[in-house]
Amino acid sequence: MAAPWQDVVRDAAAVRDAAAVAVDAALLAGVLMRTGEQPLSSDVVNYAPFTLLPSAVPRALFEQAYAVQQDFNLLVDAISQNKEFLEQTLASTIKVDDFTARLFRIYMQVLEEGLAQTVFLGINRSDYMFDCGLDGTAALKQIEINTIAASFGGLTSRTADVHGLVLKVLGKTKEASRLLPNNPAKGLALGVAKAWELYGSQSAVVMFLVEEVQRNIFDQRCVENELWNRNIRVIRRRFRDVFEKGSLDGSRRLYMDNQEVAVVYYREGYVPQTYNQQNWEARLLLERSRAVKCPDIATQLAGTKKVQQELSRPGTLEKLLPGRPEAVARMRATFAGLYSLDEGEEGDKIAATAIADPARFVLKPQREGGGNNLYDEELRQVLQKIKDSPERTSYILMDKIKPQPALNYLLRAHSPLQVSECISELGIFGVYVRQGQEMVLNEAAGHLLRTKAIQHADGGVAAGVAVLDTPYLV
Ligand code: ADP
Numbered sequence: 271m272a273a274p275w276q277d278v279v280r281d282a283a284a285v286r287d288a289a290a291v292a293v294d295a296a297l298l299a300g301v302l303m304r305t306g307e308q309p310l311s312s313d314v315v316n317y318a319p320f321t322l323l324p325s326a327v328p329r330a331l332f333e334q335a336y337a338v339q340q341d342f343n344l345l346v347d348a349i350s351q352n353k354e355f356l357e358q359t360l361a362s363t364i365k366v367d368d369f370t371a372r373l374f375r376i377y378m379q380v381l382e383e384g385l386a387q388t389v390f391l392g393i394n395r396s397d398y399m400f401d402c403g404l405d406g407t408a409a410l411k412q413i414e415i416n417t418i419a420a421s422f423g424g425l426t427s428r429t430a431d432v433h434g435l436v437l438k439v440l441g442k443t444k445e446a447s448r449l450l451p452n453n454p455a456k457g458l459a460l461g462v463a464k465a466w467e468l469y470g471s472q473s474a475v476v477m478f479l480v481e482e483v484q485r486n487i488f489d490q491r492c493v494e495n496e497l498w499n500r501n502i503r504v505i506r507r508r509f510r511d512v513f514e515k516g517s518l519d520g521s522r523r524l525y526m527d528n529q530e531v532a533v534v535y536y537r538e539g540y541v542p543q544t545y546n547q548q549n550w551e552a553r554l555l556l557e558r559s560r561a562v563k564c565p566d567i568a569t570q571l572a573g574t575k576k577v578q579q580e581l582s583r584p585g586t587l588e589k590l591l592p593g594r595p596e597a598v599a600r601m602r603a604t605f606a607g608l609y610s611l612d613e614g615e616e617g618d619k620i621a622a623t624a625i626a627d628p629a630r631f632v633l634k635p636q637r638e639g640g641g642n643n644l645y646d647e648e649l650r651q652v653l654q655k656i657k658d659s660p661e662r663t664s665y666i667l668m669d670k671i672k673p674q675p676a677l678n679y680l681l682r683a684h685s686p687l688q689v690s691e692c693i694s695e696l697g698i699f700g701v702y703v704r705q706g707q708e709m710v711l712n713e714a715a716g717h718l719l720r721t722k723a724i725q726h727a728d729g730g731v732a733a734g735v736a737v738l739d740t741p742y743l744v
């Protein structure tokens with residue numbers, strides 16, 4: 271998988287020149303983040319961290335990831351409509367994991383009342399690594415599907431141009447012309463716009479449900495501006511605003527500050543720390559409403575690690591998507607080994623195996639956002655401690671994917687320029703819209719490549735570990 275720039279990667283002078291051009295190009299292109307010191311103001315901004323060089327990605331695996339995305343869209347949507355499956359799958363988890371339990375309770379409450387929502391919008395991102403086999407061949411292996419607040423579709427729409435310029439500066443003009451155009455921001459906005467249109471109220475707005483601390487606002491603005499360009503009004507609100515000012519009318523239409531809301535696009539709400547009692551109430555209000563939630567609470571639950579693990583059991587995909595054996599085969603080909611830690615013999619056995627050989631596995635709790643997984647010695651210690659307690663059930667085990675590292679430079683504000691051994695993770699954005707039982711839109715909307723130094727087992731861009739990248743197909 272060697273990229274064709276191994277000749278320049280050690281040329282200190284060329285790298286220094288290219289890095290200076292790269293940083294300014296990123297600022298000009300809008301590859302931006304607010305700073306940690308001033309996360310609520312755009313007075314001072316930095317470039318979002320990115321690689322100096324585009325990373326090599328095997329063309330066949332890249333195409334495989336695109337080809338399976340519509341299948342994953344259908345799957346997530348099918349799970350979200352399958353109460354029996356969600357109930358059974360999460361039964362053991364919600365006994366021990368309070369966060370999943372609270373989400374699940376809202377899900378049940380909304381079902382009992384009866385859904386007011388008739389249009390459904392899914393925006394997800396399926397993430398993969400390239401697992402290097404013993405014979406050196408790479409295979410596409412899914413890390414997870416993010417069904418809520420999948421980010422960086424905006425900023426990554428602007429990184430290919432930056433990397434193209436860097437390659438030209440390094441004398442790689444022909445290679446620069448081979449970088450693929452990529453515009454997930456536009457694809458995501460098309461999905462939101464379609465949902466807004468089907469909701470059917472010209473004067474209604476799209477509400478971005480955003481965090482208290484908004485460092486990654488520019489990523490969201492990319493999607494917002496695409497909507498404004500289609501003459502769709504966008505407002506940004508936090509859970510606490512919804513608690514204070516949100517209301518439902520008699521037919522459960524959602525109003526914020528006297529404006530009707532057609533679509534609620536969550537860029538927040540996937541970690542327990544977000545929720546105090548008021549914010550849980552706000553979440554319930556949104557879920558009960560007629561507005562199109564992206565995602566609705568069922569689709570958020572479909573993205574849990576526990577669901578992912580159950581999907582890998584023989585026969586499960588077939589049951590969820592009957593009559594689609596080809597889609598099932600395409601999806602299954604991307605699955606790594608996943609193991610239940612539920613109480614019983616199966617869980618006992620795999621727990622013992624992982625304690626004996628922790629380097630083979632990743633231990634994952636039901637959390638999102640990076641930095642929660644356990645590896646190696648820490649995995650061993652934690653599993654040893656909880657192996658005979660029900661707490662074990664709140665985790666799953668997964669085979670560790672081992673990609674082939676490559677040299678690159680991770681450009682970060684205020685950090686020295688130094689070469690690192692890196693591995694990459696490819697994400698494909700999926701967008702779908704369903705009205706009643708009819709799928710009206712089902713697409714792959716673009717890609718995201720994130721790269722990190724091999725010293726870090728975990729963590730995404732927002733966590734300060736991975737950086738934005740552009741695939742160079744080989
Ligand atoms: P989160 O929901 O917190 O993002 P992920 O499952 O995506 O959880 O894991 C976070 C990060 O940990 C990934 O981006 C990847 O770098 C690493 N990781 C997760 N699963 C594996 C795995 N099976 N093998 C190797 N690395 C993994």
Ligand code: MG
Nearest residue numbers: 397414639640
């Ligand atoms: Mg992830």
